[in-house]
Amino acid sequence: MEKGNTVNVNSKKAVISAGDHLFIFISPKQMYPLKVVPKETFQTKFGPIKHNDLIGVKYGTKLNLSKGWVYVLPFTPELWTLNLPHRTQILYSTDISMITCQLNLKPGSVVIESGTGSGSLSHAIIRTIAPDGFLHTFDFHLARANEARKEFDDHGLTSLVRVENRDVCQDGFGLKAIADALFLDLPHPWTAIPFAYEAMKPFGSRICCFSPCIEQVQKTVQALQSMCFMDIGTMELVSRPFETKQMKMEKFCFTETPESESNTTNDVKAVPSIQIAGHTGFLTFATKI
Amino acid sequence: MGDYVILTTLLGKKVFRLAKVEETGDVYFKKERINLKTLIGAQYNSIHRLDRSTRTLKHAGLTQEQLREILDVSFTFTELNVDDESKDNRLINDDGLAQKLDRDDIESLKNQGMSGDVIIKTLVENSNTFKERNVFSQEKYLKKKQAKYSNLIRVLKPNPTLLTEMYYSQGPMKINNLRIDSLAQMLTACNVRSGAKFMVVDTNMGLLTAAIIDRLAGHSSMFTSSASRDYGECIQIYLDDAPVSSWRQSVDALNLSPAVIDRCLSAINIKKLYKWEFDNDTKPKDELDTEIETKEDITPIEPKEVDESSNVDEPEYKKQRLDEKTKRKATRIKEENRAIDALKNKDMDGLLIVTRNHDPTNILTFLIRFLGIAQPFAVFSLSIDPLISCYQSLKGIAINSRITETWFRNYQVLDSRTRPEMNMSGSGGYLLTGIKVDFQ
Numbered sequence: 241m242e243k244g245n246t247v248n249v250n251s252k253k254a255v256i257s258a259g260d261h262l263f264i265f266i267s268p269k270q271m272y273p274l275k276v277v278p279k280e281t282f283q284t285k286f287g288p289i290k291h292n293d294l295i296g297v298k299y300g301t302k303l304n305l306s307k308g309w310v311y312v313l314p315f316t317p318e319l320w321t322l323n324l325p326h327r328t329q330i331l332y333s334t335d336i337s338m339i340t341c342q343l344n345l346k347p348g349s350v351v352i353e354s355g356t357g358s359g360s361l362s363h364a365i366i367r368t369i370a371p372d373g374f375l376h377t378f379d380f381h382l383a384r385a386n387e388a389r390k391e392f393d394d395h396g397l398t399s400l401v402r403v404e405n406r407d408v409c410q411d412g413f414g415l416k417a418i419a420d421a422l423f424l425d426l427p428h429p430w431t432a433i434p435f436a437y438e439a440m441k442p443f444g445s446r447i448c449c450f451s452p453c454i455e456q457v458q459k460t461v462q463a464l465q466s467m468c469f470m471d472i473g474t475m476e477l478v479s480r481p482f483e484t485k486q487m488k489m490e491k492f493c494f495t496e497t498p499e500s501e502s503n504t505t506n507d508v509k510a511v512p513s514i515q516i517a518g519h520t521g522f523l524t525f526a527t528k529i
Numbered sequence: 530m531g532d533y534v535i536l537t538t539l540l541g542k543k544v545f546r547l548a549k550v551e552e553t554g555d556v557y558f559k560k561e562r563i564n565l566k567t568l569i570g571a572q573y574n575s576i577h578r579l580d581r582s583t584r585t586l587k588h589a590g591l592t593q594e595q596l597r598e599i600l601d602v603s604f605t606f607t608e609l610n611v612d613d614e615s616k617d618n619r620l621i622n623d624d625g626l627a628q629k630l631d632r633d634d635i636e637s638l639k640n641q642g643m644s645g646d647v648i649i650k651t652l653v654e655n656s657n658t659f660k661e662r663n664v665f666s667q668e669k670y671l672k673k674k675q676a677k678y679s680n681l682i683r684v685l686k687p688n689p690t691l692l693t694e695m696y697y698s699q700g701p702m703k704i705n706n707l708r709i710d711s712l713a714q715m716l717t718a719c720n721v722r723s724g725a726k727f728m729v730v731d732t733n734m735g736l737l738t739a740a741i742i743d744r745l746a747g748h749s750s751m752f753t754s755s756a757s758r759d760y761g762e763c764i765q766i767y768l769d770d771a772p773v774s775s776w777r778q779s780v781d782a783l784n785l786s787p788a789v790i791d792r793c794l795s796a797i798n799i800k801k802l803y804k805w806e807f808d809n810d811t812k813p814k815d816e817l818d819t820e821i822e823t824k825e826d827i828t829p830i831e832p833k834e835v836d837e838s839s840n841v842d843e844p845e846y847k848k849q850r851l852d853e854k855t856k857r858k859a860t861r862i863k864e865e866n867r868a869i870d871a872l873k874n875k876d877m878d879g880l881l882i883v884t885r886n887h888d889p890t891n892i893l894t895f896l897i898r899f900l901g902i903a904q905p906f907a908v909f910s911l912s913i914d915p916l917i918s919c920y921q922s923l924k925g926i927a928i929n930s931r932i933t934e935t936w937f938r939n940y941q942v943l944d945s946r947t948r949p950e951m952n953m954s955g956s957g958g959y960l961l962t963g964i965k966v967d968f969q
Contacts, residue, residue, distance in 0.1 A: 254876065254901065268929050300903030300966045311928055311966050314903055316720045334935060337713035341690050341740075347723040347747025347760075367722050368744060371758075420748075444574035444686060454947055461942040468596050470683075474940040476949075477710055482913070482932040484920050510917050510932050522940065529574050529683075 265311040317363040330360035334479040343421035352422045354378040356388045380407040413439040425450040430463035452521040469526035482510040533782040539681040545695035573686035687782040689740035704733040708957030715907040718962040719879035726762040732885040739779035765796040797868035876901035883909045890918045908961040916961040930963035
């Protein structure tokens with residue numbers, strides 16, 4: 241039985257039912273994940289939401305509360321990434337998009353990931369490889385692996401993912417030539433490269449290593465070279481958001497003329513956000529041939 | 530056979546060539562004329578050696594050790610190495626006199642069928658400046674020469690990421706500067722996944738369409754098209770009166786079975802859709818294609834010059850051409866009807882727009898009506914201004930609207946010489962993403 245309206249599960253679902261995972265949207269910076277459990281109540285700054293009132297409501301509906309309104313949005317990996325409980329540092333959608341593309345993920349791909357962390361990337365991977373792909377994800381932290389397993393289960397994804405508590409740098413992946421793609425986000429990714437090589441399919445499978453520091457990249461690239469990986473490339477991405485706002489700008493007057501027609505413009509302008517995330521990590525990709 | 534491959538160089542700067550594997554007919558790659566028939570049955574991502582005498586590719590069958598040697602140039606270098614690393618380029622003048630061999634000499638070496646390695650060794654022996662260079666510079670020299678004279682070619686399997694890289698390397702404007710990071714973000718922002726239905730306005734060699742199809746059909750499509758599986762749908766909405774010739778070039782390159790393509794890809798002209806939307810009460814569905822058919826032949830499947838070449842066959846040729854035209858028209862009508870079928874419920878799961886010559890604003894505000902409530906959209910633009918106008922037009926329709934740009938750069942990673950690459954793309958375009966909601 242399929243549980244809830246989860247990561248990929250059929251998109252035709254327009255109406256909320258019990259067990260669904262969804263988001264309460266107040267503003268882009270204020271969203272809350274919610275699992276619909278009958279008889280429970282969820283508190284927002286605009287007043288309480290009775291879960292029972294959500295059942296039968298269409299997704300995307302504006303919900304009037306006692307002190308304001310909110311929107312109800314269906315689960316997507318992207319909204320999950322923005323609102324998930326952090327157990328570690330997580331990957332965000334800009335990097336995730338690039339990883340998904342460069343690893344050539346698509347329905348049916350078999351993917352290996354380590355570490356699982358908070359499962360931000362995992363959800364995006366699962367969405368893309370469903371319905372017939374599979375994700376093997378490893379974390380050396382026992383509690384984290386257990387948390388992740390519980391979460392995947394709760395999201396109805398058990399047929400698409402397996403979580404294992406394992407230090408892949410020490411013990412490898414225990415898998416041979418099965419992965420179309422492999423992803424490493426580890427403190428010492430280079431130590432896992434020989435194991436990765438073993439776990440990956442020959443003839444064109446792809447690997448990605450995510451590292452915040454350039455010294456890590458250096459060592460990883462050397463390790464990749466030593467194993468004859470091809471197409472080794474390192475890149476960095478930073479998303480620059482813009483704020484769109486009405487900006488009043490007065491036209492400078494050189495002479496003291498009385499108020500003429502219109503001396504001010506009042507247009508919407510896109511202004512780059514002043515303070516942004518400047519660095520997440522370097523992405524290193526390579527192909528096994 | 531009939532499949533597309535991407536040829537690329539094993540060494541040196543990457544050069545890409547998309548080619549169809551056929552019995553006859555040659556392709557040009559790195560100024561060499563090559564017949565690809567020997568690739569039939571070959572493994573994707575394998576390395577081949579160009580046999581210059583037969584102009585065909587032979588599987589190189591490299592062992593890991595041989596590959597290591599070929600890739601690890603510094604290893605070869607250690608044989609030639611002088612351990613003085615302090616040399617710099619102060620003694621090297623770029624006067625063209627450094628190499629004693631001239632082009633004719635090198636050509637004759639090549640024609641003697643000498644391998645790249647031998648040629649390079651000869652070049653090094655005849656270079657005045659090689660010994661003057663420092664270790665890094667010697668290595669660089671070797672790598673450059675090795676890449677130039679190597680006859681090793683990789684045969685890659687086309688995928689949307691590679692195709693993007695290939696077109697982008699041929700000139701970013703060929704794909705409207707839709708850089709890989711922008712394309713990647715459009716796909717995630719719209720939650721593109723198997724089993725869902727997407728609308729795409731795409732004027733870039735069908736690149737975005739191909740990327741969507743790839744994520745609908747995936748691996749399974751290469752074997753059989755299992756009848757029970759719902760891949761989802763991609764509806765290509767084109768702005769020109771007839772689709773331009775390259776509208777599905779990237780889709781074709783994916784080598785999907787026609788049965789799969791048939792099930793998940795359809796197309797409609799936006800003006801027809803507009804007509805359908807606003808006077809569909811008065812007209813039965815089959816009639817929707819009587820209007821804009823005159824410019825049918827914009828699709829340049831046959832070059833015009835052929836007409837003059839053979840007068841004898843002309844009636845035959847004309848008939849053939851007419852047949853093709855009717856066939857094309859029939860396919861188009863079929864696709865249009867399928868598109869209308871998918872669109873009429875107005876519950877599409879995502880909308881992706883990349884325009885080249887048109888302001889996306891009214892295209893977005895028209896097409897968004899076919900998008901389901903709570904579903905995402907993404908618009909790409911080379912400049913930010915059209916997106917501001919899109920953003921304004923969405924007041925009362927969408928939430929979580931964001932305009933972003935991505936700063937993206939590649940790195941050179943070498944021992945003690947790691948740094949950003951000297952050249953980078955100044956911009957990969959701008960994106961507007963958001964979610965349609967019901968404001969009532």
